[in-house]
Amino acid sequence: MNRKLFYEAIRKPLFGIKKVKQTQVDGIEALLNATDHLTDPRHRAYILATAYHETAKIMQPVEEYGKGKGFDYGRMVKRNRKPYAFPDKLFYGRGLVQLTWYENYEYMGRILGLDLLNHPELALQMDISCRIIVTGMTRGMFTGVKLDTYFNDDREDWEQARKIVNGTDCAEKVAGYARIFHRALTEL
Helix, strand or coil: CCHHHHHHHHHHHHHCCCCCCHHHHHHHHHHHHHCCCCCCHHHHHHHHHHHHHHCCCCCCCEECHHHHCCCHHHCCECCCCCECCCCCCCCCCEECCCECCHHHHHHHHHHHCCCCCCCHHHHHCHHHHHHHHHHHHHHCCCCCCCHHHHECCCCECCCHHHHHCCCCCCHHHHHHHHHHHHHHHHCC
16 A cells, blocks of 8 residues: 555645644554455455544544433443443443453453453553454444454445444444545545
8 A cells, every 4th residue: 555645645634734743644554554454345444434533533442422421331331321330440441442341341351351440541551442443343342343244255345334332322423534544445
């Protein structure tokens, strides 16, 4: 892939500026490297689009605005709404994909061999955040559906793919971002 042409193709439609910021480039490069093993460019494009959307174009791991205020996962309760006392942490959205809930931090930590329950801030480290988004989306760990469900030899469904992370919230927007990334990955 020609990186110069790739950035030219995404700059204006996604970032609307003369130059993509270095921090954004760094985030995109980290994701490109983390997804280099994926053979379907639609998977790579959808991961990039998800990070673009979930970080509000920053392309760096971020903490959720409001830190879960107004949501159950922003309180010390598990998904079943039963309280927990340990660890004394809140499991609001963090990272490139906005990992939430006690159980998701616990499960992802186990899969990645990290103590995300005691150290949820690890999800803000770029290398770990890339592993979380790629592993979660390729294995269907966030909602039970994965990239292969919507992008395979028989199916290409950019809008429904949003269900991999967050139901159909902003599905059309994320699909549009993904198509731009996909075009930049494949047509240049």
